[in-house]
């Protein structure tokens with residue numbers, strides 16, 4: 231890898247740095263490149279010289295400036311005594327040179343058998359054996375290769391430990407951070423131990439906690455352990471641990487022998503939830519079922535002998551077009567000029583979604599927004615379109631999803647024995663319709679249902695499918711059992727700030743009392759990076775090059791990286807392009823059955839599919855107005871605002887999937903207007 235360095239830096243390396251210093255210097259440079267916020271580096275600004283410096287080891291410091299791509303341009307590397315006397319003249323920045331980081335330093339070979347140097351057997355004064363308190367197991371958890379774990383414990387000083395050949399960069403950073411600031415929780419992009427404190431890590435290695443996921447906060451644990459009857463709503467900002475709470479609760483109840491049903495929104499989430507449960511328990515408890523809603527519902531209908539052939543979305547839209555034309559021959563109404571997608575949403579999410587039996591109920595149905603978005607007259611026209619559409623379905627012997635759920639609800643009223651469960655946990659509930667939720671609530675109603683529970687998990691700020699969503703409208707019977715989790719554990723402080731600012735622009739969400747203030751756990755990371763490129767194919771090139779860089783430099787595993795696109799077509803294009811470059815890639819579509827989170831591959835999917843998931847590195851692509859923030863021909867101000875709010879939520883969901891690094895990649899001149907609403911981002915030049 232090529233770095234920009236001053237001639238004085240090379241002199242320092244050649245003349246001053248004794249040979250054993252080289253690995254420490256190289257290690258520090260690599261840490262600056264990959265993780266400049268690492269506590270152990272102690273990066274500080276030197277205002278007088280408009281430069282920065284960091285710790286190399288107990289005796290040496292390195293002086294540098296940040297380049298335009300946040301890469302360090304190296305100026306000097308010197309002992310403290312020299313550093314303290316440096317003046318601007320000693321920097322020598324005039325002509326920076328290209329310097330090749332030694333290949334052998336980039337990929338150090340692992341020592342097969344490390345021989346303890348003689349000097350270690352006769353340590354000088356000042357030896358404090360800083361890592362002796364660690365067990366070999368802990369050091370292995372921190373990534374120390376097996377041949378080095380014992381040597382690390384025996385190292386008389388921190389510098390001796392950090393100079394060991396073959397110590398992975400990440401381990402180097404962690405040891406440095408632990409030695410210089412033991413109170414700082416470690417951040418693990420590989421998710422080996424999440425964000426564990428040293429005590430948790432210690433307890434884990436002693437086997438006194440089963441899994442580090444069990445480091446739940448008190449308020450989360452409360453919802454895992456609570457015994458109650460009926461439904462509880464647990465709202466929470468993105469990354470606040472809703473799914474985590476749901477999983478722990480489900481496992482706990484199932485292990486106590488109760489019949490538990492965990493409902494996810496789609497098959498991808500079903501698969502991921504299943505592997506998270508396995509992470510927690512080893513094997514799935516026999517009384518715990520994890521199902522995606524659609525699969526579960528259709529299976530139940532089938533088991534009850536109800537014949538059904540489902541209409542697909544395209545065909546439903548075609549029927550709606552015909553229905554609109556039909557109504558147009560008898561009526562003039564502005565509402566008929568609206569897109570078929572509007573009627574589709576209105577029928578699926580409002581009329582059938584709420585289970586409204588007749589036009590009167592539809593007329594009185596509360597609407598999202600500030601005022602009556604649809605006049606009673608317009609609603610009468612929508613109802614006529616609905617009737618014509620239903621007639622089409624019937625003529626073709628088809629049902630739509632709303633009909634399926636209505637049938638299920640009625641079926642359960644008459645035959646509660648069809649599905650016997652003690653506890654239901656439903657995740658991402660903001661995207662279910664009120665009737666879908668009522669079906670689940672039904673499972674814990676009726677005779678003999680004391681002590682049956684439903685835990686509803688969701689976040690109105692992440693509702694991707696309805697034209698606005700509020701819990702009040704859903705009409706869940708929760709009798710005051712509604713709680714909110716406000717702390718985001720997933721994202722860095724920087725991503726939380728940008729995302730929270732964006733969400734706060736959703737005025738309707740605020741007015742419905744659904745905007746929960748998001749706080750971060752103050753985990754520091756780089757600011758989200760926004761890059762604009764002249765052409766969209768250059769974004770693809772950048773994504774490929776960046777992933778290749780991560781791979782070559784062994785900075786991340788491939789499975790830590792997700793490319794998240796605004797459309798399914800784009801996701802397919804990216805999956806194809808990455809695969810063509812020989813990068814192992816998995817394309818997940820929303821109904822994907824073959825989902826292996828642990829497979830060593832880059833994951834490519836749309837924002838909608840990524841809902842509920844997380845990856846250390848997220849590259850958001852397709853941030854063009856055409857794909858995000860495009861509203862079609864909607865003219866009514868309020869309708870436009872509500873639709874824009876939905877687009878903003880989609881963007882918010884995409885951003886909050888990233889654990890460490892977030893790239894926002896757009897094309898110059900075509901970018902979505904939502905980019906202008908972002909704060910706290912780094913803007914970099916694309917290619």
Ligand SMILES: Nc1ncnc2c1ncn2[C@@H]1O[C@H](COP(=O)(O)OP(=O)(O)OP(=O)(O)O)[C@@H](O)[C@H]1O
Pocket residue numbers: 424425443445446447450466467468469470471472473474475689692719720841842843844886
């Ligand atoms: N108390 C905690 N301490 C540390 N990490 C936590 C804690 N609770 C949850 N996490 C971690 O935070 C991340 C987000 O958790 P989870 O996916 O359960 O959140 P969520 O609220 O369901 O998110 P979203 O709504 O965005 O899908 C996960 O990596 C989880 O392991």
